[in-house]
Amino acid sequence: MCGRYAASRSPEDLVEEFEVDAWAGAGAGGGTGDGAGTGDAVPPSWNVAPTDPVRVVLERVVEERAERQLRTVRWGLVPSWARDASGAARLINARLETVAEKPAFRKAFRSRRCLVPADGYYEWYAQEDGGKQPFFIRRRDGRSLAMAGLYELWRAPGEGSPWLWTATVITTAAVDELGRLHDRMPMLVERDRWAQWLDPEGGDAEELRGLLVPAAPGLLEAYPVSKAVGNVRNNGPHLVEPVPAAEEAADAAPTLF
Template sequence: MCGRFTLTIDSNAVARAFRVPVPKSLQTEPRYNVAPTQDVVTVLNDGEPHLDLLRWGLIPSWAKDASIGSRMINARAETLAEKPSFKRLLNSRRCLIPADGFYEWQKVDGGKVPMYITLKGHEPFAFAGLWDSWKTVDGEILRTCTIITTHANDLVAPIHERMPVILPPDAREMWLDPGLHDANILLPLLKPCDPEAMQAREVSRRVNSPQYDSSDLIA
């Protein structure tokens, strides 16, 4: 799964990295411990790719209440085309979730240790995501997202059996293409990242608390 990640560059740097405009109203600071139910920077395409903020933890449009969101932070790539919660979104509500690292916890004698996993160059990358809109009882529209996961590659497997899907640049364009609806083309994009391009190391256990968000977590 993917339950925490980092985006240690601000929204202007994200916009440059993904070649999209950034709204003046969307100015974010570096994040070192992004957690579920928090707002996350996303790239959407509703005619033109752009940055936006969505809450992490998918609340489907048909949900009776918002509590389901905390249980739908991830979606398994293998069942996207089968589950009603995700099939419609795979067809028309796909997004990118920029990040530059993510955490997984490795079992060791005496408990678990947090491992920080990045690309070797520590450049920003994109998780494959889905999003949806949900209306509150007060009529407010809440937009939320989920991160797609797949089986772990050789680097991540000793730490955790699953990992988030990291899309290479050419796959990002296809994933965001609003005219592409063929699951037979989309699903093959959702594969593990090349382990040779990645690295992992142990970091501070302070990451266990989502209230702690500081650069010393990954120092």
């Protein structure tokens, strides 16, 4: 699964990198109408956790044309039909194998797909002594990971209730060396497929699944980091710094790439 990640880039940098047309408002906290506004106050985070506000890239039809937007949503999808938002933390990930059929995700998979930009994400390797060593996984070239995601809009009963925007990250079986850390990994969307993936008109399930790929060999690097990342109250760029070799136990982690 993908349960923690880092997202430290500024919205201005994301607008440029993801060729965004409009930086929309803070949908994670609600608002009137569809949640649009003029920016948000999401700080850089090196320890993004479930239910945190996060930025996503999506497309909405505005005045009869598709507009690529950068929006703030809450991590943990709340289906439109949910009675309340309490189950969001359980839906931070959607499995690629079942995303087109599961009631919580199938409507969003058809027409509300997004990209979830990340500096990288964390996985925990189970050690022989029962402990767990966190690893940070990122692109070697320093660009953002474009994780495949879905977003949804939910509104509590009652006139004038604000819209809540939420999202989930799509995962698949981990490949190659990553499978030694964890059996699941986020699906990625390559740049030349962003437009198709974000298109709200969509396509059939198999065509959409075909747009998603595991990371190409050699694209990612993984290295051990401080166990401080395990506490959601800890934050800062020090969390993604490699752990000095002298601090690693001989059996603390596998030899990776």
